[in-house]
Amino acid sequence: MSIPAPEDIATILLKRYECLNTLVNQPQAKPELVDTLDMPRSTLDDVVRELEQADLVEYRDGDWYPTQSGRLACRAHRDYLDQLDSLGDVSSVLDSMDTDEEISWAFIEGADTYETHSSIQDAVMTTLLDFVEGATEVRVVTPNVVAGYADRFYESGVSGRNAAFEMGIPPEVHAWFHSTYPSISTDVLNDPDVDVLRASIPFSYGLSIFDHDRAGITIFTEQGIAGLIVNDTDDALSWAEKQYERVKQNADPILLRGGSVKYRINSSADRF
Numbered sequence: 001m002s003i004p005a006p007e008d009i010a011t012i013l014l015k016r017y018e019c020l021n022t023l024v025n026q027p028q029a030k031p032e033l034v035d036t037l038d039m040p041r042s043t044l045d046d047v048v049r050e051l052e053q054a055d056l057v058e059y060r061d062g063d064w065y066p067t068q069s070g071r072l073a074c075r076a077h078r079d080y081l082d083q084l085d086s087l088g089d090v091s092s093v094l095d096s097m098d099t100d101e102e103i104s105w106a107f108i109e110g111a112d113t114y115e116t117h118s119s120i121q122d123a124v125m126t127t128l129l130d131f132v133e134g135a136t137e138v139r140v141v142t143p144n145v146v147a148g149y150a151d152r153f154y155e156s157g158v159s160g161r162n163a164a165f166e167m168g169i170p171p172e173v174h175a176w177f178h179s180t181y182p183s184i185s186t187d188v189l190n191d192p193d194v195d196v197l198r199a200s201i202p203f204s205y206g207l208s209i210f211d212h213d214r215a216g217i218t219i220f221t222e223q224g225i226a227g228l229i230v231n232d233t234d235d236a237l238s239w240a241e242k243q244y245e246r247v248k249q250n251a252d253p254i255l256l257r258g259g260s261v262k263y264r265i266n267s268s269a270d271r272f
Contacts (some may be wrong), residue, residue, distance in 0.1 A: 004054045012054050013077040015094045019047045020066060023057055024074045027065040082109075089113050092221050093227035098204055103217065106235035115227040124228045125149050128208070128218065131230070141168040141199060142206030144220050145177055168199035168251050189254065199251035207243055215240035254266035 004012070012019070021226070022028070022036055030048065034041050048064060051057040056070035066074065086109045093115055094103065114127045129152060132138055174196070178185040187196050206218035214232035218225060231237075 008072060009054060009056075012056070013048060013073060016047050016051055016057055017074070017077055019044075020051055020056055020070055020074050022075070023064055023079070024066045026070055027063045029063050033064070036111035038191070040098075042051060084092060086110060093229060096219050096221045096226035101203055101205075101206045103205075103229075104236075104239040106233070107215070107217065107231050109231075109235075111211055111229050111231040111236070112231070113227060113229050118223055124225050128228055129153065129206070129217065131210050131214070135213075136163045137165075137211050137256065139166045139209040140206065141201055141244055142208075142218065143173070143201040143204060144206065145173055146225065162193075164193050166195040166197070168197040168201070168247050170201055171198050174198055174254060196254045197248065198254050199247050201247060203243070207240060207247075209240055209244060212237065217271050 004159050014064045019033070019037060022033065028036065030041070030044060033048070034044055037044065039047075051070070052059070058067050058221065059065075075099055078124055083105070090108055090111055090113045093113055094108075097103075114124050116124050125146060129149075132153065152227075189198060204220060206220065208218070210216070214230055215237055216230040217229055219227050219229070
């Protein structure tokens, strides 16, 4: 029997997945399948014949069974459907991004999404602050700082806590922050638990890593924040770490008053 082309298998799975999945869960004879799938016998004959011709099912001892290829194809199609579900969950937030940018699928699959709603403007920022407050090591690179939350972000992150905080921001954002919040800026730069880096951010979203447990992406628009996507899988964290290090390796520490540098950034890089 010739092996069907991948696109032919995909077409068959799209049309006949319900039957194949039923047989993967429990091999059955055709009379049982008619009741299980609630379809006419003539239709079922066509379905089973098509699956058999694709080498996805076989007849043994009175029942229809999935082949090994059938089991694997069914699993692949189920994973595909799960991925589409994950995409559907985050698409309303992701579609606010620049279409030229790309976020790894590893970060999308299994992620939790927190979307901004017109009736609760600060819900996303409140959620982000909760993640910051619950972590002992926070790393952030962001092209934007949300006005009105700078002090709360600092207080949630490290102020009065035994926590470490590292943030990379563009030079123009640092200049704005320092002129708008001079008191907080001074506190931040003099805090031994905080490292602020001047960095070029090659993406439009904010990236946060909380301890080594989860990472978040904050999607910015011209109107504010569209939403927050958070993931705690190993693959998602690995991708987030790579994006963070890509920014950090070209970043410069911001000087303290008098020109001194916080050497902890360079001497304890393995802390983060």
